[in-house]
Amino acid sequence: MSRRADGGTARMTLISFVVPAFRVQGYLRECLDSILGQPETDLEVIAVDDCSPDASGEIIDEYAARDQRVRSVRLSENVGLGPARNIGLDQAVGEYVWFVDGDDWLVPDCLREVAERLRATRPDVLLVDHVRTHWNDTATRSAMAEVFPESPGAATFRLRDRPEAMRLLHTAWNRLVRREFLVELGLRFSDGWYEDVSFSYPVLMAAQRIGVLDRVCVNYRQRRAGAITKTRGDRHFEVFPQWHRVFHLMDAWSPAVDALRPAVFERMVWHYLTVLGNGQRIAPELRPAFFAQITADYARWLPDGGYPVPEGVEGVKHRLVAAGRWRTFSALRAASRARDTARRQARTARRRVGPVARRGARLTRDGLLREYYRAELRRPVDPTLAVYAAYWYRGYSCNPAAIYEVARRLAPGVRGVWIVRRDRVDAVPAGVEYVVAGTPAYYRVLARARWLVNNVNYPDFVRKRPEQVHVQTHHGTPVKVMGLDQQRYPIGAGRMDFAGLLRRVDRWDYSVSANSFSTQMWDRAYPATYTTLEVGYPRNDRLVTASPEEVRRLRAEFGLGPDEQVVLYAPTHREHLPGYRPPFDPDRFVAALGDSGRLLMRSHYFHDRERRPGRPLDVQRVRDVSGYQRVEDLYLVADVLVTDYSSAMFDYAVLDRPIVLYAPDWEAYRLARGVYFDVTAEPPGAVATTFADLLDLFRTDAVRSDAADKARQHFRGRFCHLDDGRAAERVVRRVFLGEQPEPSAGC
Known part of the structure; x- marks a missing residue:
């Protein structure tokens, strides 16, 4: 008390x-x-x-x-x-x-x-x-x-x-x-x-x-x-003075603790051998010196009456330490490791016998191309070649496109080549060099490029060469859990191969992050040794730098008048509910907007092969823009964004325009898919949980209320403070030009 x-x-x-x-x-x-x-x-x-x-x-x-x-x-x-x-x-x-x-x-x-x-x-x-x-x-x-x-x-x-x-x-x-x-x-x-x-x-x-x-x-x-x-490193030798402190305290507390000396000594030797036996701690060249220090401490602190030596192999190790026989100890360790390796190889060989027998010696076209890829891996890396891709080769877009454009200007000696699917070739801008996925040229550039930039992972077969630099740009600030965190939400994870995911993550040299929140989530979702570039999102540079004239030109190209209220509706997909669409009636929605309202509807890119004809829409006021390549153009022409749990809200917030969070299935989504934060409690603007509430927000103009504006400002301060129009430049200067960022203030 x-x-x-x-x-x-x-x-x-x-x-x-x-x-x-x-x-x-x-x-x-x-x-x-x-x-x-x-x-x-x-x-x-x-x-x-x-x-x-x-x-x-x-x-x-x-x-x-x-x-x-x-x-x-x-x-x-x-x-x-x-x-x-x-x-x-x-x-x-x-x-x-x-x-x-x-x-x-x-x-x-x-x-x-x-x-x-x-x-x-x-x-x-x-x-x-x-x-x-x-x-x-x-x-x-x-x-x-x-x-x-x-x-x-x-x-x-x-x-x-x-x-x-x-x-x-x-x-x-x-x-x-x-x-x-x-x-x-x-x-x-x-x-x-x-x-x-x-x-x-x-x-x-x-x-x-x-x-x-x-x-x-x-x-x-x-x-x-x-x-x-x-x-690994020599700091593991610091374990010795820590144990020395223990024995010095026992000397000071003697005789009260003398009876404990044998048990404490056994723990000391056990701990030293544990540190030495862990191949991830003590480098081979340091092991003899580490062993010698164990032997010295053994002689120094051995209790007068001895101690309980373990039985079996562990006891043999203790006796070798006592005798200072490093070569015998090392040989014993090597023999044990060789035995374990042989057992693992035997298990692996047994697992592979079936598939190999079924496949036989037949080489498919893909097999021949993979052989070609392996041959190209033996050729030198091209020090001027950078390969770009986005959304599993869906075309020219997102952060990689923004980086590519700045690299052409700041690093003209770097040749940029895009990888695209055959059905997306027509969407590649004029003057942009590309290869088609699955062709020999595709395998060649993957094998020989100095830089590989992508907003998702390259396929599992891609091997990371020592001279190559992999840049993971990601494609959104996460609301839903990602990477390893999905293990706790198996409904949303499906049959994801998490071990394979980590092998892909281990190829990353750089991870581009839009904000501190994303950095924190990527650290836990994708644990590896890459360097984080917390610089803002390159794809959002255009939202910052676009002039009013460019916005007017884009609206005119879309057939949007200067006095029309344009709403972009961009929901995300639900992996755990294939085919699900949030309740949304376009005709009723544009009616709530009034005569000057126009609606642009964009489905998630995962649905680009699921296009199904729907009921006829008011084509004068409702337009499906799901196939439009550059989502940044859609952000620029829209006066209001309506979304749910999509990363679109973080990008659109850069424009400081109204955002409406339409979350009709929030509780179900949160429990099944998993989320990093409660977006309904910290929203980017007004919130609606039913379609009727959504209509009311627009009928009453609550999308622009003081409360909505205040929520948006808080949201922008947390997630958009790095988006100043120079994110792509910061990536290019670090990755392609090797320039180091200015040191931060403080420690």
């Missing part, structure tokens, strides 16, 4: 969550939501932006502004995970502290049981269970069931009574620590990598009351890129 100013007492917050954030913008929202959405609300969150170069700090500020339980701490320099946790700890006021990493998240409703256990037993440390969550949305259980084969129950214990507790993962986020106990102990996180080691083990050794809750509470995200466990 704490003392109030009036002499009374105030109830102490039960749990202080300390959430350090560095390069976790794609995951931080999920982390914070998982904490703040728990049924137990007696908590606070101290979120520490460790001078992150991404949008983590802005996300923290956003949450702090709308939830008084969140406190934002913005650091002016990067201090590292351990010191960032210490800074958060210093500001915590809760009875218990829980250090949760910004890319992990809590299991729903787990906090109720955690709080009940804390209040019932008042432990110094409460250990909780976790699962490792992988990119394919599968989970691997922890060692909890092995360490405690029978439920540990609610009783507390000291470590010397149950030293097996040390076999649980030695992280900070799978334990809650009583704050006053931690302060009295004077224990802090050290800087450097593996900072958990010199915190987690000493906390257990010093605790008088340790509790275990065998309930999964934490999803420990196994990131494909960005984690230190998947980063």
Whole structure:
């Protein structure tokens, strides 16, 4: 309890969550939501932006502004995970502290049981269970069931009574620590990598009351890129001083902890061998030195009475470490890896026998062309060739077209060639060089181009050569979930091959992003090592730079008078509902517009092969523009956009003209397809959920109300602030000319 100013007492917050954030913008929202959405609300969150170069700090500020339980701490320099946790700890006021990493998240409703256990037993440390969550949305259980084969129950214990507790993962986020106990102990996180080691083990050794809750509470995200466990380098040698700190503390606390030395020593050797055995951490040339340091620490810290050496192969490794026999250890490791590789190859060969037998030696035309492609891969890359494509070769459009046009001007030495389907050749502008998909020329340019630019992925057969640069421009700011996030919404994902998707994503060198929100979503939906170019959307440059004269000319070409109110209706498609069309009656709609109203209707490009004749329309006032190639022209001639969950709203908002969100199936769409944010709560303008409401908005001119204008301004500020007409130029200068962007202010 704490003392109030009036002499009374105030109830102490039960749990202080300390959430350090560095390069976790794609995951931080999920982390914070998982904490703040728990049924137990007696908590606070101290979120520490460790001078992150991404949008983590802005996300923290956003949450702090709308939830008084969140406190934002913005650091002016990067201090590292351990010191960032210490800074958060210093500001915590809760009875218990829980250090949760910004890319992990809590299991729903787990906090109720955690709080009940804390209040019932008042432990110094409460250990909780976790699962490792992988990119394919599968989970691997922890060692909890092995360490405690029978439920540990609610009783507390000291470590010397149950030293097996040390076999649980030695992280900070799978334990809650009583704050006053931690302060009295004077224990802090050290800087450097593996900072958990010199915190987690000493906390257990010093605790008088340790509790275990065998309930999964934490999803420990196994990131494909960005984690230190998947980063090679000599910083992994920092594991040694972290363990040295543990033993120095044991010396200082002797003799109270002497009985724990054998178990702690075994954990040290186990951890060293785990780091060494992970091929993604220690480069081959560094392994002998790392092994030598293990041997040195083995001799230095070996307890007088020995320790429990593991059985089997692990025990052999320990004995080789003790003897300093690196060559034997390395040979044993190589033999084990060779055996595992042979087993994998045998399984792969068995899977391929059937298809190969059925196919025989017959080479189809496609097979011959693929052979031609492989032959072209052996020829040099053309240092002047750039290949462009959009929407699975549907033609000349979108961000790639905008980049192509600027590259012709700023990088005239680069030859641009487009790939188009045979049925879209007529839509290619005059003077634009192209090849037809599926022809020998198509395979040749894919094999030999220096740059490959696309707003979707190139086919799986395309091989990324070391000299090639792949630029993924994307084709919209996402409302619906994308990439790996679709795994949680199988209805919308269909039969998507997520492993194949990641192989395609791994080819990317650059990912073009329209805004910070898109960057955050791409980070989690497409985790890989590409460089993000957060520069605005190239295709929107034209919306910024188009003159009034150009707009008048376009309207005249469409047969639209200067005083007519032109509405563009552009709904998105529903993957989970093939053939679905939102309820929309064009004749009733134009009647609601009045005599001066005109309607342009554009279906999603996924429907370009599904054209079905509909009932006759008022051709004077309603026009189907689904086949029109450049959607930017349609935006420019329209006075109002009506859409639902399409990325069209983000592009059209650049024009600062009225937008109406027509969302008749929002709840069903949100639940089945999955969305990144509630577009009905943060809309780009007026909102209608029924067709009758939509008609009323236009009859009453509520599409231009003060509330609609205010919503649009907020929307534009969040999503369109980078669209200044120079996005394509920024991409060209970075990708084709090699110019580096100016350094940002601050850290």
